[in-house]
Amino acid sequence: MAEAQQFSAEEFFAQQPPPPQLEQHLEAVQRFVEHNVNQGRRVVLVTSGGTTVPLEHNVVRFLDNFSAGTRGASSAEHFLRSGRYAVIFLHRQHSLQPFSRHYSHSTNPFLDLLDVVSADGSLAGKGKEPERDGGAGDYLFPPIPSMQSPPASPPSTSRPLPSLDVPMPPTAEDGSTIQIRPPHLDPMLSLLRSYKLVKSLGVLHSIPFTTVSEYLWYLRGISRVMGQTKDCEGQALGRRGMYYLAAAVSDFFIPYTKMSEHKIQSGKGSLVIEMDQVPKVLKTMVDEWSNDGFIVSFKLETDPAILIPKARGALERYGHQIVVGNLLDTRKHEVVFVQRAGEEWLRIPADDGGARGAGGEVKEIEEDIIAHLVGLHDRYVDEGRREGPFK
Numbered sequence: 001m002a003e004a005q006q007f008s009a010e011e012f013f014a015q016q017p018p019p020p021q022l023e024q025h026l027e028a029v030q031r032f033v034e035h036n037v038n039q040g041r042r043v044v045l046v047t048s049g050g051t052t053v054p055l056e057h058n059v060v061r062f063l064d065n066f067s068a069g070t071r072g073a074s075s076a077e078h079f080l081r082s083g084r085y086a087v088i089f090l091h092r093q094h095s096l097q098p099f100s101r102h103y104s105h106s107t108n109p110f111l112d113l114l115d116v117v118s119a120d121g122s123l124a125g126k127g128k129e130p131e132r133d134g135g136a137g138d139y140l141f142p143p144i145p146s147m148q149s150p151p152a153s154p155p156s157t158s159r160p161l162p163s164l165d166v167p168m169p170p171t172a173e174d175g176s177t178i179q180i181r182p183p184h185l186d187p188m189l190s191l192l193r194s195y196k197l198v199k200s201l202g203v204l205h206s207i208p209f210t211t212v213s214e215y216l217w218y219l220r221g222i223s224r225v226m227g228q229t230k231d232c233e234g235q236a237l238g239r240r241g242m243y244y245l246a247a248a249v250s251d252f253f254i255p256y257t258k259m260s261e262h263k264i265q266s267g268k269g270s271l272v273i274e275m276d277q278v279p280k281v282l283k284t285m286v287d288e289w290s291n292d293g294f295i296v297s298f299k300l301e302t303d304p305a306i307l308i309p310k311a312r313g314a315l316e317r318y319g320h321q322i323v324v325g326n327l328l329d330t331r332k333h334e335v336v337f338v339q340r341a342g343e344e345w346l347r348i349p350a351d352d353g354g355a356r357g358a359g360g361e362v363k364e365i366e367e368d369i370i371a372h373l374v375g376l377h378d379r380y381v382d383e384g385r386r387e388g389p390f391k
């Protein structure tokens with residue numbers, strides 16, 4: 001059996017093929033960073049969701065982890081709401097996204113918030129039996145629409161939706177319209193306005209990854225672009241860049257050259273998988289890629305006794321600014337900020353943590369995490385001007 005290897009960051013990138021779209025994505029990141037630094041904004045890279053470790057080149061099976069990207073998506077939104085940051089959102093494909101996360105299929109399925117209003121004003125499905133096909137008792141379903149090609153020019157409607165001052169949705173040929181159920185209208189409208197504002201300002205740029213290798217390629221590429229980009233006065237983003245590394249990144253992987261090409265076959269008894277260690281790139285990020293950016297890493301543990309020692313160890317080993325520690329079971333209502341100068345717990349009442357509806361009434365811990373970090377980042381930028389030490 002081959003020895004498990006430990007790769008340096010350099011060896012890892014020399015061996016693992018880059019994602020096919022890497023260059024195009026990095027060019028777009030460069031334009032995004034330039035645009036935003038010239039508007040006087042800071043830029044934060046938010047990483048979010050879990051990475052996969054494929055077992056085969058033609059991937060049938062892979063290892064994954066629990067993260068749905070809740071922390072990352074919520075944090076990205078709070079950075080945007082601060083009005084001072086443009087956000088590069090490096091996320092696991094199909095994980096939660098800022099804004100749309102409020103209507104995730106599992107917590108708040110948006111189709112359940114809508115009604116179909118027929119041309120006569122009645123709500124479809126209320127008080128009427130659905131049509132049957134007269135055969136085996138199956139219901140008649142309308143055809144499945146193509147989401148790619150909406151009707152070129154939607155037919156006009158004579159009945160406006162209540163108080164919805166966004167463009168009217170297209171109506172079906174029989175005059176039916178879609179109505180948002182009244183209690184959901186205000187929160188959805190306010191969220192839609194925020195989302196449209198973010199789009200029109202060009203302050204959110206999203207890039208998906210799936211595997212741990214893709215994640216590391218993008219992390220390196222984006223950090224280098226952020227580190228090197230200058231504003232129109234020739235000032236590098238430097239300390240004004242923040243790196244908020246909330247993704248749950250695998251510690252182990254199977255190198256490209258050791259991976260089976262085709263689906264691993266059964267019939268030979270048990271399956272023994274040997275994995276190598278993913279290189280710790282944070283030190284290289286601090287020393288070579290980020291050009292003095294403000295780096296926040298996350299540390300997840302399940303054993304409370306080792307959380308702070310591990311966070312402190314990471315801080316000392318990699319030399320970045322802050323580790324946010326959290327425990328799997330309590331991560332939605334408590335985190336600890338670990339800095340060289342000491343540690344500080346942030347807590348919100350347990351009942352208020354976790355997913356919330358689109359109304360925004362319920363507190364999310366990310367709101368306070370971001371407020372705290374923005375304050376520290378302000379200090380870091382200021383101390384850079386005066387060349388003071390950041391503790």
Ligand code: PAZ
Nearest residue numbers: 067068069070071246248298299300
């Ligand atoms: O995605 P989520 O909200 O369920 O979880 C967030 C988290 C626990 C993945 C994040 O807070 C974190 O700790 N990320 C770093 C994990 C680690 O590699 O230690």
